[in-house]
Amino acid sequence: MSQFQNKVALITGSSQGIGKAIALELAKKGCIVILNGRKQDKLELVKSAIEQLGGAAHAIAADVSNFNEAQNLLHETIQRCGKLDMLINNVGVSSRGYISELHPDVLQQVFSSNVNGCIFPTQLALPELRKSKGNIIFISSLAAIHGLPGLAPYSASKMALQAFAEALRIEEHEHQIHVGILRVAKTAIEHQKQTVGPDGQLQTLKARTNEKVLSMERVAQDCIKLLESRRFTNTQTLIGKLNHLLNRISPIIVERILIKNIHRFKEESQ
Ligand SMILES: NC(=O)c1ccc[n+]([C@@H]2O[C@H](COP(=O)([O-])OP(=O)(O)OC[C@H]3O[C@@H](n4cnc5c(N)ncnc54)[C@H](OP(=O)(O)O)[C@@H]3O)[C@@H](O)[C@H]2O)c1
Numbered sequence: 001m002s003q004f005q006n007k008v009a010l011i012t013g014s015s016q017g018i019g020k021a022i023a024l025e026l027a028k029k030g031c032i033v034i035l036n037g038r039k040q041d042k043l044e045l046v047k048s049a050i051e052q053l054g055g056a057a058h059a060i061a062a063d064v065s066n067f068n069e070a071q072n073l074l075h076e077t078i079q080r081c082g083k084l085d086m087l088i089n090n091v092g093v094s095s096r097g098y099i100s101e102l103h104p105d106v107l108q109q110v111f112s113s114n115v116n117g118c119i120f121p122t123q124l125a126l127p128e129l130r131k132s133k134g135n136i137i138f139i140s141s142l143a144a145i146h147g148l149p150g151l152a153p154y155s156a157s158k159m160a161l162q163a164f165a166e167a168l169r170i171e172e173h174e175h176q177i178h179v180g181i182l183r184v185a186k187t188a189i190e191h192q193k194q195t196v197g198p199d200g201q202l203q204t205l206k207a208r209t210n211e212k213v214l215s216m217e218r219v220a221q222d223c224i225k226l227l228e229s230r231r232f233t234n235t236q237t238l239i240g241k242l243n244h245l246l247n248r249i250s251p252i253i254v255e256r257i258l259i260k261n262i263h264r265f266k267e268e269s270q
Contacts, residue, residue, distance in 0.1 A: 003228065005030035008081040010073075012064050012121055013091035015042035016191045018139065018184065021216035022088055022223050027055030029224070031086070034077050035059045064091055065112045070120035074128075084128040086227060089118035089161075090139040094154045096268075097198025105200030107153050114157035119164060126172070133176040135227050138165050140183045142240045146247050146254045149265045153196075169232065178230040182223055183244070185236040187214045 009026045013019040015037030027033045027050040035043045035050075035057055043059035050057040058080050062073035077084055092114045095106050122136055129136065143151050144158035162181065169179040189208040197203040214236065226234050235244045247254045258265075 002030050006032065007085040008032050008034065008077070008083055009086040009088065010034040010036065010077055010084060010121070010125070011088040011090055012036045012117065014088075015039060015046055017189075017193060018187060018216050018219050019088070019090035020046050021220040022090065023057070024050060024053070024055075025217070025220040025224055026086075027057060028053060031055075032081055033057040034073075034081070036062055036064065036073060036091075038063050063117075064121050065117040067116075067120050070117075070124055074121065074124040078128060083132055084125055085132045085134040086137070087121060087125045087129065087135070088137045088139065088223065089121060091117040092139065092141075092158075093194070093196055094143075094151065095196040096150060096203070098150060099152050101198045102153070103198065103200040106196050106198065109196050109200065110153040110157050111160075114154070115160050115164075118161055122164075122168070126177070129177050130172070130175040133178075135178040135180065135230070136165075136168070137223060137226060138179075138181045139223070140181050142183055142185050142235070142237075142243065144183060145235075145240070145244050146251060146258065149258065149262055150268065151265070165232075178227075180226040180231060181233045182219070182226055183233065183235040183240060184219050185214050185240050186212070187216055187219055190216075 004026060009031040011019050011023045014023040014035045023033045023035055033050060035046050037043050038061060040061040043061060047057045047059040060073050060076050062069040064070045093110060095110050118138060138161050140158045140161060143155040144162055147155045165179050165181050189205055193205045194202040195205055222234055222236060235241050
């Protein structure tokens with residue numbers, strides 16, 4: 001029997017994109033999946049897709065950056081399923097723009113979603129995850145390795161999660177909760193993905209489908225591997241792994257490489 005059979009997995013931000021791909025993969029492996037996002041109608045579509053595959057899912061709308069809504073999400077999860085085995089903190093929004101031009105709302109929006117939106121569900125899930133000796137995964141990014149030009153609030157928010165996860169591993173060691181971080185590389189966009197622009201307004205990103213980006217299914221498979229292995233981190237792609245290693249040895253070299261390639265980041269933020 002699969003180690004995932006009848007396990008309850010809550011995936012925040014699973015109405016589309018990477019979170020949806022992780023939910024589908026976990027459901028295929030036998031998990032009872034709790035889908036979350038802010039729009040019930042989008043969640044119901046994913047729930048139907050999972051049920052058509054023979055899986056089990058619940059759709060619970062909640063804004064996880066709001067403590068009371070995150071509390072309702074966890075309460076409702078336990079009411080419906082009686083336990084929680086895995087929390088995948090997937091919610092996150094990126095940002096665009098140089099620090100000199102950022103509207104103050106950008107920082108607030110990015111940190112509220114990416115930091116509060118992961119910390120609140122984590123805190124609230126701990127009592128149940130202690131009982132199940134379960135897993136908490138943070139979906140991070142290669143942008144958490146070294147602060148990136150044009151992506152500063154996003155990079156900083158993912159780095160904040162790294163510190164949070166490190167402390168959490170030590171605090172929860174005696175309770176045998178597994179805490180893992182998946183540093184995700186640039187991934188395909190086949191859906192309406194939004195980013196926070198320099199003016200604080202949401203912008204829809206262009207589709208990203210070339211061969212240089214990972215598929216969402218690949219990210220989901222790496223998330224499953226992290227759950228299975230109970231390791232701390234996985235950094236995606238060879239470039240990501242080299243970047244991580246080089247940054248530990250000499251961040252100055254990484255900085256020089258970034259300065260040399262600054263035009264790519266400028267193009268990206270257009
Ligand atoms: N895509 C990439 O290239 C890439 C690369 C590296 C890392 N990542 C990370 O991977 C994760 C997922 O990225 P993605 O590209 O799949 O994002 P996405 O397409 O923008 O999807 C975000 C999901 O989160 C939900 N959501 C947003 N804010 C929420 C909130 N406050 N409360 C509850 N749900 C919320 C959205 O649904 P509603 O809008 O309906 O709430 C949606 O389901 C993020 O943490 C991102 O930083 C992505």
